Structures are given as C-alpha cells and as structure tokens.
Amino acid sequence: MATRWGICSAGKISHDFTVALKTLPPEDHQVVAVAARKLEDAQEFAKKHSISKAYGSYEELARDPDIDVVYIGVIHPYHLNTCLLFTNAKKNVLCEKPLAMNTKEVQQILASAKKNDVFLMEAVWTRFFPVSVEIRRLLAEGELGEVKMVRSEFGVPLMHVPRAVQKELGGGALLDIGIYCLQFISMVYNGEKPESIQASGVVHVETGVDETVVAILKYSKNRMAVITCSSGVQLPNDAIIMGTKGTVRIPAPMWCPTSLVVNDKETEYPVPEPYLPLNFINSTGMRYEAEEVRQCLLKGLKESTVMSHADSLLLVELEDEIRRQVGVVYSQDCQ
Amino acid sequence: MATRWGICSAGKISHDFTVALKTLPPEDHQVVAVAARKLEDAQEFAKKHSISKAYGSYEELARDPDIDVVYIGVIHPYHLNTCLLFTNAKKNVLCEKPLAMNTKEVQQILASAKKNDVFLMEAVWTRFFPVSVEIRRLLAEGELGEVKMVRSEFGVPLMHVPRAVQKELGGGALLDIGIYCLQFISMVYNGEKPESIQASGVVHVETGVDETVVAILKYSKNRMAVITCSSGVQLPNDAIIMGTKGTVRIPAPMWCPTSLVVNDKETEYPVPEPYLPLNFINSTGMRYEAEEVRQCLLKGLKESTVMSHADSLLLVELEDEIRRQVGVVYSQDCQ
Numbered sequence: 001m002a003t004r005w006g007i008c009s010a011g012k013i014s015h016d017f018t019v020a021l022k023t024l025p026p027e028d029h030q031v032v033a034v035a036a037r038k039l040e041d042a043q044e045f046a047k048k049h050s051i052s053k054a055y056g057s058y059e060e061l062a063r064d065p066d067i068d069v070v071y072i073g074v075i076h077p078y079h080l081n082t083c084l085l086f087t088n089a090k091k092n093v094l095c096e097k098p099l100a101m102n103t104k105e106v107q108q109i110l111a112s113a114k115k116n117d118v119f120l121m122e123a124v125w126t127r128f129f130p131v132s133v134e135i136r137r138l139l140a141e142g143e144l145g146e147v148k149m150v151r152s153e154f155g156v157p158l159m160h161v162p163r164a165v166q167k168e169l170g171g172g173a174l175l176d177i178g179i180y181c182l183q184f185i186s187m188v189y190n191g192e193k194p195e196s197i198q199a200s201g202v203v204h205v206e207t208g209v210d211e212t213v214v215a216i217l218k219y220s221k222n223r224m225a226v227i228t229c230s231s232g233v234q235l236p237n238d239a240i241i242m243g244t245k246g247t248v249r250i251p252a253p254m255w256c257p258t259s260l261v262v263n264d265k266e267t268e269y270p271v272p273e274p275y276l277p278l279n280f281i282n283s284t285g286m287r288y289e290a291e292e293v294r295q296c297l298l299k300g301l302k303e304s305t306v307m308s309h310a311d312s313l314l315l316v317e318l319e320d321e322i323r324r325q326v327g328v329v330y331s332q333d334c335q
Numbered sequence: 336m337a338t339r340w341g342i343c344s345a346g347k348i349s350h351d352f353t354v355a356l357k358t359l360p361p362e363d364h365q366v367v368a369v370a371a372r373k374l375e376d377a378q379e380f381a382k383k384h385s386i387s388k389a390y391g392s393y394e395e396l397a398r399d400p401d402i403d404v405v406y407i408g409v410i411h412p413y414h415l416n417t418c419l420l421f422t423n424a425k426k427n428v429l430c431e432k433p434l435a436m437n438t439k440e441v442q443q444i445l446a447s448a449k450k451n452d453v454f455l456m457e458a459v460w461t462r463f464f465p466v467s468v469e470i471r472r473l474l475a476e477g478e479l480g481e482v483k484m485v486r487s488e489f490g491v492p493l494m495h496v497p498r499a500v501q502k503e504l505g506g507g508a509l510l511d512i513g514i515y516c517l518q519f520i521s522m523v524y525n526g527e528k529p530e531s532i533q534a535s536g537v538v539h540v541e542t543g544v545d546e547t548v549v550a551i552l553k554y555s556k557n558r559m560a561v562i563t564c565s566s567g568v569q570l571p572n573d574a575i576i577m578g579t580k581g582t583v584r585i586p587a588p589m590w591c592p593t594s595l596v597v598n599d600k601e602t603e604y605p606v607p608e609p610y611l612p613l614n615f616i617n618s619t620g621m622r623y624e625a626e627e628v629r630q631c632l633l634k635g636l637k638e639s640t641v642m643s644h645a646d647s648l649l650l651v652e653l654e655d656e657i658r659r660q661v662g663v664v665y666s667q668d669c670q
Contacts (some may be wrong), residue, residue: 148547148565148567148568149490149547149563149565149568149570151563155484155577157579196535198533198534198535198549198551199533199551200531200533200551200553200559201553201559202553202557202559211557212483212484212557212559214533214551214559214561215551216533216534216535216549216550216551218535218536218537222537222546222547222567224535224536224537224547224549226549226561226563228484228486228561230483230484232483232557233483233484233577233578233579234577234582235484235577236575236582236584240571242490242568242569242570243568244492244568247569247571249571
C-alpha cells in the first residue's frame, strides 16, 4: 500500500520534494494533496505535479483523512505552529530542517508528537543518502581507526536572499546551512554531546543574524570537530573525517553528497534525474528520507533511528549554544 | 662578495639548510663553519658538506671573525640563549621557528639584536617561497576581492617523536607545526592583530603538551580565520584563502608549498633537487629565506620586511594566547 503524502506549502523546497517523491515507485509513494496559504498557489502546484487535491489553508490539509504523512516545507519560524497543527490532527510529520528556532520550540514539537502518538522526523535529508549510509558503515566497522578530527563546512553567498538575512524569516547562516555541518559531526560522533564548544562569528550589522560562524567542538576521548558556515562567501563545502587508520572526504556538496573519497579512492553515488527542473542541487536525493519515513510508518515507528528525536534535540542544543556565543538572538528566544 | 654562513648545531634541520644553501650560487653563499656541542658531530657534518671549519662549541663559532650570519638550528627551548650568544657577539642571526618559547623570550631576543645592531630573522621559510610571493601579489592587487575567511592546517602523527611530545624539548603541536598555520593567516591579513581568538585543544595527558589545537581568529572588517594543527593525526595539510572574488588554495604541504591553485587553476613552483638526501620534505626551499637574509645584509637592514620583528612578536603573542586557552604551560612561562 502506498504511503499517501500531503505537501504543506507550495514553495521551492516543496516543489523539489514532490519531484523527489516521484522518483520512487508510485505503488510506494503517492502525493495526495498540497496546501498553500493562497488557494491559487496550491492549485498551480497541484496542476504542475498532477496532484488531485489543492487546499487554500494548512488546516484543510490537516483535516484530510486520506493523508498518511505531511511534508512541511514552510520557513523555520513557522515550523512550531505548523508542526503542532498537524501533530494535533494526528498526522505523521516530516518537517524541514531546522526543526524549529530553538530548544524550547523543538521540545514542544517533540512533546506534541509523542502526546498525539504520531511519527515525526526532522528532514535532515543528508543522513539518508547512500554516501551517509556508507560513512556509518565505515565508522561502525572501524575502518578509519579512531576518529580524531572531523571538519565540515558550508558557505555560499546568500546575502542577497531575504530568507537568509532577515531575522523574522529565520535568517542566519547557522540555522540555514550550518546545521548541515553540525548534523554531520553529530552523525560521525554517533549522537554524543560534545564536552565543550568554542564559537566565534560575524554578525550581520543591519539584520543581526550570523553571516559567518566557526565552531570548535571537543568530544570525549580527545576527539574534536570544527565547522565553518557562511552566507557571505563561497567555501569549498566538503567534509572530512580524519582517523588514525584513514581519511574519508565527502566532496562538495557535502549536504547532498553523491561521491565519497575513502583514502583517496573515489566512489560515485548519483541521484536520479528529476522529471522537472529543480530549485536546489541534487534535490531528488530527498527520495531517501521519504523512503525512510515510509519504512518507519510501515513498522509503526514514531521516530527514525537514523534521525531520532534525540538527534534533533542535540542539534538544536548545539545551535542554541553556538548562537549564544556568537550573539544571535531571535524573537522566539525571548518568548 | 659571498655571504659567509656559520651553522649552529649539526642536527637534521641544519643538514637540510646546508643542502639548501648549496643550491644557490657559491659566489653568493658560502658555508664557512659548523658548530655542535660535540666536536665529532661538527667534524662529521663538516666532512659531509665540505665545510672547512668545525667547532665543538657554539662559543667558538660566535668568536669566529669570518662569519657574516649564523643559522641557528637547535631546538626551540635553546633559542633564547643561543640567539643571545650570537647577537651579543655581534653576529647576524637566522633562527629556526619558533623564535622562542613565549613573548617574553622573543622580546629579549629582539631587544638584544637591536642593542647589538645586528640583523635577526625568525626562519619562517614558507614566506619566501615563490608560492608565497605570488599569494602576496594576488592579495595586494585585490584579485580575490575582499578576503573573508582563511583556513590553514598542519597535522602529522608525531606522537612517537620525543621532540614533538616532551615538554622540556619544547614539544607541542602548536609551536612545532601550528606555527605554520598562524604565520600563514598572519601573512594573509598583513600582520594585523586579531580582534579575538577562540581556541580549544587536546592536551596530551602524560606530557602536558598540546596534541591537537583548533583556533578561530576574528579580524577587523568581519574577516575570519581558522587553524587546525595536530601531532596526533594526519590532516590534509592544505591552506585556503576565500575572498569575494575568488579562492586560492595551497595544496599540501602548505608549509613548503610548490603549487598554487587560483580559482581551480594550478601552477607548479618546484624547488631544486638536493645534492644529498634530505630529512624533511622540500627543504631545498630554505634557499629562499637564505637569499632574503643575503639581500637584507647587502642593504644593511637589521630585519626583513617580509618576516619582520613585529611579525615574530605577533606570532608568539598568538601562540601564547592559544596555549593559555588550551592549557599548555612551559617551564619558561613560569620564570
């Protein structure tokens, strides 16, 4: 039986997610409905993607009995209320990253999912790419020896993009793209909480959000990590794991990787071609997280073991501490 | 007229420096004498390199009237006293990096050089490679736009090398190899003092010296840098400058670079072949710093403008602050 998806918001990322879903077998994944705040946006989206139902409000989607799981593609300041809308309507949820603006909000979302007994996952799509599966295998089997250092970076010039710089839209490099660096090192260090964090960054004078952030994380057993993210300048955007027996490099784009270099030997893991042009690079790779959601639902799970609720909590706790040190405060932090 | 060199210590680095000197025209550079603490070591060294005079003490070298400049290749805990011996003997000095253990020691050395009116330079050989000259040209001509981020790293497994781990020998990754990362970002940011430093590291439990250090440096005008050094694990060992108009990468080994990648276009700058096997990689590249010393002496300068006394002071001040944050204290710090 196919997993029946509802798409919440008709924006760019929802477009890409829908394209990604359709690279999977239709007997496994169906897009049943799309909702936008304006009906005509939903209708246009539905027409483009041959979706039978279009709603002019998220509430209508929440009431639709034919939906197994909702994909939430709204910007992150709206994640809290949107997640709660669907969890309270007993809908399973896959919500874009970051799951919310701060720890308090993430805790509310996770509590609501638990209370309503629904599946909920933060859409950290990177973790489900074949490259990431292979990295976890290499780590689990000790092929790199003891990991001593992890470095991860993501920087692209985004200062012209309102979403990336305006505080009320959740702007800021860390939550927008730095989260990919954090999730990577958290995956490598298996969800462990770092012993200490030292962060420094550049805060955009006019908007008060972080333009560039560097953070050093120190873990138990003398293991370290460093992340760099920037919406001000292009970085190489690779990631690297350095162990006593070997080195693994994930070439750019590290957040949606299609190749892996293990001790200088490169292997390719291409993503499928899209049936419509994409807004973002390698977006058909969202198919892997969608399939994870399906597998979890089939097993009756309420969270994924690969990107668990604890993983989301750890991520946002790291984000909060780094923002505190760099000096970025959102209105949500003051509520 | 040839610059007449005296070599102080007959160790591995002195061997390589002497080999490097002999890649330069003999009418420009001559090695006149070598001194070691044991006469037989000096004699063996002299024989191997066809040097006419061998001394069993540094004091004899200091008294030799035929020496224009002394190359000091002893380990860094001895730099202070050895530098003072030669500067007080009115000898010009090229001293291996780090110039000394801490700021107080560097200040003493610089004061002595000034008082005795001799030339003195810290042997930061990297700065004189053709690659570094080209980097400074690119920066000066604005070809990278505004530099926003500099990343530099140097890590090799050295925990089996006593010099690298024993505190009384000046062990510790930062002073041994991290200095190359620091000098690189200081060169890129033109000797400017950073506004802030955030450092974290792993201190070797048994020896109390730093095994791994990561430091974030924040400069004026929202410019940043990050260095990673480790004597515990192999790192990629490249360096990269990220500007608004372009990116420059210095492939490994970044501390003695022979190639430069400007916006993905690579240019090679090979160093000459040695006449004897070297102890360290690309050591004939020390010829460039030797020639800088000669040019300074010919002009009657007491310091190099490329690696000035202020540059050495800045370097050691950065080292001191990073060590303070990481928690590495040498006996010299307590005197």
